[in-house]
Amino acid sequence: MQSLAKLLRVAANLLFHLFLAAYWYLVHSLYPEYALFGAIITYVLYLAIRPRLTLPLPPPLLVLLAALLFFLMLNPPPSLVGLPQLFWLAGSALLFRVCFAALSNRKLQAGALLVSYILFLALPLGIPRLGPTQPSVSDGETLDVVIVGAGFGGMAMGKELLDAGLTNFRIYEAAPEVGGTWWHNRYPGLHVDVPSSLYSFSYFPNPYWSRLWAPRNELLEYSIAAADELGVRPFIHTNTWVQGVRFDDESGLWQVALGEQQVKTRHLVLATGGLHIPNTPVFDGAASYTGTTFHSARWRDDVELDGKRVAIVGSGASAVQIIPEIAQVAAQVDMYQRTPNWISPQDNREVSSLRQFIYAYVPLAYKLQRLRTHAFSELAFRVVFPLESQQRARVEDALKGYIRNTVKDQELAEKLIPDYEFGCKRPLVTGHYIPSMNRPNVDVITEGLARLTPQGIRSRAGVERDYDVIIMATGYRVAALPFAIEGPGGLSLEEIWQDKPEAYETMMVHGFPNLYFMSGPNSGLFGSIIVHIESASGYVAQLIRRMGAAQLIEPRLDAQLSYNRALQAELQKTVWAGSCKSWYKMEDGHIIANHPDPISRIVYERSRPRWDDFIISQRN
Structure with missing residues (x-):
């Protein structure tokens, strides 16, 4: 049992120092080889000097010192980079381990961690800059x-x-x-x-x-x-x-x-x-159109859409966010689609007050959530985005099923399903666009746009439709x-x-x-x-x-x-x-x-x- 306990202590120590290396690299951008070397050498030095070193300090001072060092080993001054940053982080970590081990009981150790926690809450951005923080030259100087x-x-x-x-x-x-x-x-x-x-x-x-x-x-x-x-x-x-x-x-x-x-x-x-620079195509007959037209990147808050017939030209990221919103008030919304996009359903739930409280007062919980999201993104990229991916077909089948099971009009559903690989164009994430296709006042026009007329749009099939407002959701340059x-x-x-x-x-x-x-x-x-x-x-x-x-x-x-x-x-x-x-x-x-x-x-x-x-x- 003693051997097992000793082995567990060694494993716990190694995990702690590997956590330090990862934190220094991911959070403070310390060179990865520096971070790993610093974490390992800190542990080796701690093992070497701990039996030979005693700190003749009163417990309250040791508690404060350990708390401060714990904060400093995770928050270097912002001006340090490279080797100076490594020396700061590794030195603080070594001194923290020594001070923490010198605390005589678990109550004092818990007190040190509590004081350090208060420091993290009081200084969420780390150590404040100590140098000048205002412009150092007047306007007109180099x-x-x-x-x-x-x-x-x-x-x-x-x-x-x-x-x-x-x-x-x-x-x-x-x-x-x-x-x-x-x-x-x-x-x-x-x-x-x-x-x-x-x-x-x-x-x-x-x-x-x-x-x-x-x-x-x-x-x-x-x-x-x-x-x-x-x-x-x-x-x-x-x-x-x-x-x-x-x-x-x-x-x-x-x-x-x-x-x-x-x-x-x-x-x-x-x-x-x-x-932010709109990509605005020029269509034949644009000068003759008597209604209102504008680009989604230059949204007109002064244009009333209630009860109006609206055309959305484009089916990309802007269009899929706009349509579910304006369809609630417009009389008719027609989306002119050249090519459909892959749509992933979005679980955009509200963040509960409890979770916000935890993120605010347990900063590490927020960092772990961020790390989890990043890890999922990395995994998705490595698995789905290689050209020869074996998993992409499963993703495509799932998204096709989502569209077909959500849109009641199966002819319309087929218009919304791409015929190219998932990821070839920008995949779109939204929870409201596909369901909005079930509204009686929403339609998808795939005939192509031939020209603008005085009253609206003529498609390449020769069909003319009247619109009060035409919105160009045609992306950016x-x-x-x-x-x-x-x-x-x-x-x-x-x-x-x-x-x-x-x-x-x-x-x-x-x-x-x-x-x-x-x-x-x-x-x-x-x-x-x-x-x-x-x-x-x-x-x-x-x-x-x-x-x-x-x-x-x-x-x-x-x-x-x-x-x-x-x-x-x-x-x-x-x-x-x-x-x-x-x-x-x-x-x-x-x-x-x-x-x-x-x-x-x-x-x-x-x-x-x-x-x-x-x-x-x-x-x-």
């Missing part, structure tokens, strides 16, 4: 960094810069408020298509989501709160349109055009996203640059990307030094874009810290070409290379939107830049 866009990407980048001790930066946002896509888009039924626990910053949890998949208003409120809590609000200039950027060869600085004002910066980060980008020697990025948009690590382009994209080519992934944003902002922050004010950095051309060759080769093994046509890929099969790797591998690859892949030079 900046270290300009960030364009104050959505999730721009705020994450600003947070990383502040953590690094950099305060000479600005974030320019065209909208009146932060939030990015959640400010620009406001159509009825809008909600996130990723579970809320994962569609939020890991370092700024929100235990009070009202639903498992949060609605737009809560996501906007969360964005506004994040700008304040993360400390980036003083650096944000709203209602500020960036009209173009140009690299000045003489000074080696980027010039950012803000109307008549020119801002100079050493580093330029584009966090403009891809879900995800590959479009938000403005002109001119590199050294007048090099135009638009011209370079005209044939095939490509970037190194989805973030940098050869020939454009110190320019970084938060959502560049192939940055789309299966799972939460927030995880990508956190890893991308951390990666860019490492480059900016190392380059400082005097150096320029860009990927080598051969490194960029090699990266994209490997990327495209892997993408051809995924379902995105399947039989359908989608905005993911070009006519020749070159995939421009998605990344072939699971999120965990992407995060690992970005934990440390491969410095040999870059050209580093001195600024003029």
Whole structure:
């Protein structure tokens, strides 16, 4: 029995230190090999010094010290990265083990954990920044960094810069408020298509989501709160349109055009996203239509839909959220569908007050829920999205059954079932769209749209239908640059990307030094874009810290070409290379939107830049 008890103690100790390694890597982005080494060496050193070390401190002081060290071993100062971060975490963990073991009984140990728990509740974002938190230069002076866009990407980048001790930066946002896509888009039924626990910053949890998949208003409120809590609000200039950027060869600085004002910066980060510039097709006869028409991304709150005949052009992510909402008040809703989409039913239950309470006062419970959601997403990607997946047919059969069993009109149900592989186009998650097809005032038109008439739409079958309102739910120009980008020697990025948009690590382009994209080519992934944003902002922050004010950095051309060759080769093994046509890929099969790797591998690859892949030079 004694041997078994000893073995169990050793196993428990090893599990504790493996938990530390995983926590340091997943939560604080410590290099994975550093995290594992630090956790193991901490345990070895603890075993070595524990029998030889006594702490002649009174029990109350030991309790406080153990509590503080427990907090510190899970919360390093935000300015530390790499080896300094490892020394902090491992040193705190070692001292905690020593102090905790020195407590003479379980009551004192429980007291230490209770005090530490109070620290976690009092400081949910960890150790506050100790350095400056306000802009360090006045407007008009040369900046270290300009960030364009104050959505999730721009705020994450600003947070990383502040953590690094950099305060000479600005974030320019065209909208009146932060939030990015959640400010620009406001159509009825809008909600996130990723579970809320994962569609939020890991370092700024929100235990009070009202639903498992949060609605737009809560996501906007969360964005506004994040700008304040993360400390980036003083650096944000709203209602500020960036009209173009140009690299000045003489000074080696980027010039950012803000109307008549020119801002100079050493580093330029584009966090403009891809879900706010409407893709608005031009149909014959559009000028003759006498009703109201607008794009879903520019929703008209002043247009009354009660009792109106409404046409929805498009059947994608926006359409499936809008239709169930407006069908409750409109006289008729017709959806013009070119290609059906795979629809997964969504269990968007309310989050109970009890669960919100647990998430708020047991922070680890929220982190475990987030980890569980992430693990499920990883598993789904690895099992279903390979092109030769043996499990995808089961998923397709289940979703076909869901549609056929839900829609009463079987002819209509067949119109809603795709004839291509699940995942080839963006799968849609919603619990209301398919049931809304049973409403007598909802129909799906698959004849194609030939032209607009003065009263409505004429289909390609020659049928004319009258509409009071036509809503274009035709998606976004995800590959479009938000403005002109001119590199050294007048090099135009638009011209370079005209044939095939490509970037190194989805973030940098050869020939454009110190320019970084938060959502560049192939940055789309299966799972939460927030995880990508956190890893991308951390990666860019490492480059900016190392380059400082005097150096320029860009990927080598051969490194960029090699990266994209490997990327495209892997993408051809995924379902995105399947039989359908989608905005993911070009006519020749070159995939421009998605990344072939699971999120965990992407995060690992970005934990440390491969410095040999870059050209580093001195600024003029």
